[in-house]
Amino acid sequence: MIDKITEIFCLIDDFCKEIDLVEEGHILKEKVAQKQRNRQFKMSDSEVITILVFFHLHHFRNLKHFYINYVQVHMKSEFPQTVSYNRFVELQQKAFLPMCVFLQTSCLGRCTGISFIDSTPIIACHIKREKQHKVFQGYATKGQCSMGWFYGFKLHLVINDRGEIIDFLITQGNIDDREPLKNKNFHEKLFGKLFGDRGYISQNLFEEMFIDGIHLITKIRKNMKNSLMHTQDRILLRKRAVIESVNDELKNICQIEHTRHRSVNNFLSNLISGLIAYQFLPKKPSINTEVIDEHRITKNA
Numbered sequence: 001m002i003d004k005i006t007e008i009f010c011l012i013d014d015f016c017k018e019i020d021l022v023e024e025g026h027i028l029k030e031k032v033a034q035k036q037r038n039r040q041f042k043m044s045d046s047e048v049i050t051i052l053v054f055f056h057l058h059h060f061r062n063l064k065h066f067y068i069n070y071v072q073v074h075m076k077s078e079f080p081q082t083v084s085y086n087r088f089v090e091l092q093q094k095a096f097l098p099m100c101v102f103l104q105t106s107c108l109g110r111c112t113g114i115s116f117i118d119s120t121p122i123i124a125c126h127i128k129r130e131k132q133h134k135v136f137q138g139y140a141t142k143g144q145c146s147m148g149w150f151y152g153f154k155l156h157l158v159i160n161d162r163g164e165i166i167d168f169l170i171t172q173g174n175i176d177d178r179e180p181l182k183n184k185n186f187h188e189k190l191f192g193k194l195f196g197d198r199g200y201i202s203q204n205l206f207e208e209m210f211i212d213g214i215h216l217i218t219k220i221r222k223n224m225k226n227s228l229m230h231t232q233d234r235i236l237l238r239k240r241a242v243i244e245s246v247n248d249e250l251k252n253i254c255q256i257e258h259t260r261h262r263s264v265n266n267f268l269s270n271l272i273s274g275l276i277a278y279q280f281l282p283k284k285p286s287i288n289t290e291v292i293d294e295h296r297i298t299k300n301a
Contacts, residue, residue, distance in 0.1 A: 004057075004280070008054065008280060009047070009050045012046045012050055012053075015101075015102050015106060016044065016102075043081060048095040049095050049098065051067065051079070052092065053273050053276050055255075055273070056274045056277035057281075058070075059255075060255075067085055067088060068085055092269050093265050093266075096265065099273060099276070107165075107275070108167065108279075110164075110189075111190050111191055112160045114160065114161040115158055115159065115160055115161075115166060115195070116160075116195050116239075117194055117196045117243070118156075118247065119154045119155065119156045120154070120155050120247040121143065122256070123152040123257060123259060124136045124153070124259065124261070125152070126151075127142070127150055135267075136152070136264065139172070143173025143174045152173050153170055154170070154175060155247075155256075156169040156171065157246065158194075162284065163245075163285045166189055167189055184212065187212070190214050192213075192214070193217055195217050196218050200218050242285045249278065254274040
């Protein structure tokens, strides 16, 4: 585990150094008569991000307990200059922007021509306490999914056949699953075939995405007429459950969902660091496309 955290820290630290070099060349400094203090922070952004990512990989449920009772006790050699937990929370907000850029540039996978899309609820609190909840007041909304009503947000994910996250989007809980696909910025990285559930059925959306080079494939509803589908597409549509496994790992291993947030910034930091941690998992849910190709060739023969 020590080798793993060293590898993660080196990747993040190299990225943060490049970010600092870019910022130095673009930030305008005001000329002032008095001298300004340029004191360095006790913990760097790379150390803060590494701790947040390592928290999601270490199966802890509480960040405060993990930081005080594990990092400050058992990881003194890796992080010799730790700060108080309250100060760490402040540094966490400072490191949020580099963490988002690191996720977008270094952690997301590439489209292989076979993609899967789905949305999963991120619950802010129990549905019965929605009117008493104040942390996400004005942000979270009441929505409905296959598991029933919830109060919170929706995380829209697009993955490839290797289980790597290609792109993601966080929306309010009452947003329709098809809305993110109407924005070309969300699916500009995609090409080939995109498999989704019945919630993505839309003739207009299908035609718009087909023009952009994306073939949207979904199951049909009971009141719809059956249409011919290629055997390979039918087999891949059955494998759509792989994205459900990705959602399960994000929630139960990377801990992107809990109801103990005290601010919107901490919620976003927890979500982004959880998505980064998922990319460092040793094994991700995936499908074997070679077996599908062999099945297609055997059937045609």
